[in-house]
Amino acid sequence: MLDTKTKKIRKELKSILGENLKEKEVLAPYTTFKIGGEADFFLRAERIDELVNAVLVARELNMPYFVLGNGSNILVSDEGFRGLVIKNDCRRIDVIDTKISCLSGAWLEDLVNLSKENSLQGFEFCAGIPGTVGGAVFGNAGAFGKSIGELLEEAVILTSSGNIEIVEKEYFEFDYRESKLRKTKDVLLSTVFKLKKGGKDKIVKKIAENLTKRKKSIPYDKASAGCFFKNIKNKSLSAGYLLDQVGAKNLSVGDAKVFSKHANIIINSKNAKAKEVKRLARILKKKVKVKFNVDLEEEVIYLS
Ligand SMILES: Cc1cc2nc3c(=O)[nH]c(=O)nc-3n(C[C@H](O)[C@H](O)[C@H](O)COP(=O)(O)OP(=O)(O)OC[C@H]3O[C@@H](n4cnc5c(N)ncnc54)[C@H](O)[C@@H]3O)c2cc1C
Structure with missing residues (x-):
């Protein structure tokens, strides 16, 4: 039985977030660990305004929320999550000269492939990392001595106070598997990465080498x-x-x-x-x- 407060929150969430809002969604399938119980509420955001709106609504209702990328760096409890999980499916990517601009739900794999197709060098180390840009920037994902913070030029974030701001690389205070996002409630909305023009053959070779090395020690x-x-x-x-x-x-x-x-x-x-x-x-x-x-x-x- 839902108590009165929960019923009220549920009604408000439904009225603001609409029919896409799911209830009692099992989280295990949304994680690479394939572990975890139900989220009280679950919303798939395919557009940035949906992502922003969901976060703001949760904050407004004082409801715990969690922005989920590809779930490849999390362990969800067996009891699940008492709040709203917002699955970030905002995946658009644009290549502009030597820069790649993308929404935070873009897959690293897509960035690797697009940079390869456009002979852009820099993302080769991400081949085989099964995450989104949001999760990768959050934990400054890296491999082979390189990390995603090195490529980031600027980004758009939703701050903890509800503002949408453009910030530069320095804002994130990147360190080994660390970024400011771990400490704040900022949500990454989009990013611009700066890459270098390179030879396509060399890029293809590097990606293949990295994947071969990874397959020896990572249980895909x-x-x-x-x-x-x-x-x-x-x-x-x-x-x-x-x-x-x-x-x-x-x-x-x-x-x-x-x-x-x-x-x-x-x-x-x-x-x-x-x-x-x-x-x-x-x-x-x-x-x-x-x-x-x-x-x-x-x-x-x-x-x-
Ligand atoms: C087989 C395998 C290999 C891996 N290899 C590597 C590796 O070589 N190097 C490495 O660094 N990691 C590796 N990982 C871990 C993981 O893939 C990376 O950390 C990845 O970047 C996480 O992205 P995600 O989208 O899955 O994040 P999630 O697991 O969904 O989320 C991780 C954290 O990021 C936060 N987050 C997600 N999106 C946003 C956003 N838009 N704004 C703010 N916060 C956000 C979440 O709230 C959560 O706290 C590996 C994982 C697997 C399963």
Whole structure:
């Protein structure tokens, strides 16, 4: 039974967000981990005004909300999310000379392909990262020593105070797997990336090389959220190395297992629960703390 307050919020949400608003939507299929319970409310935003409107409405109603990209860096709790999940499907991309302008729901894969077609160099390292621009900028996604913040020139954000602003790269305070978006309630709406003209053959070769390297250590045929913990920034230590040293590859809790070829990846081998993944993560952190006195920090975001 819904209480009076929830009924009122539900009515208001429906009246403002319209028929596209879903209720009790299971989140597992919207994540690469394939784990997670229901969101009370769920809206797919295909246009930027829908995205902005949904965020503003949630804020206005004091309702928890979560902007979801491709769900490739999150672990949703088994109990789901008491609030509104806004799935960002705003995917438009335009190539203008050596710049790529795109909406924040654009897929990295599409940026990789479009830059290749236009002989633009810079996005090769993103080949095989299954996220959207919003999620990638949020966590300054990267690989092979490069990260997305390096390419960003300017962006449009919806600030925590509800303004729409154009900001430059410096605004994001990019660092290893960090950006200001992690600390603020800003929502990324669109971005302009600056690339370099390059030889198409060289770009194609680089992408193929990167994908070959990734396929050796990343379980593309299994459900996961990529690397679970961040590397140790100041010590330049890889979390995978430390985890390997504590025997992580042999560990599992229920259907949550450490991937046999990469100790920093937890896979959902069948029907893992979020609580099993979290328990496994706690065990891994403890082992690394005891042996190396290092505190591993999650790269994956817990949504509960
Ligand atoms: C097989 C595999 C390989 C991976 N390899 C890599 C890798 O090499 N390097 C790497 O860095 N990551 C990697 N990842 C992790 C993940 O793909 C990236 O972090 C990706 O950029 C996340 O994007 P997403 O759209 O899926 O974000 P989501 O998981 O949907 O969201 C992540 C966070 O971003 C926030 N967010 C999303 N959109 C916006 C927005 N528009 N405005 C504000 N906040 C927003 C969300 O609220 C959430 O807090 C990998 C994951 C998998 C499954």
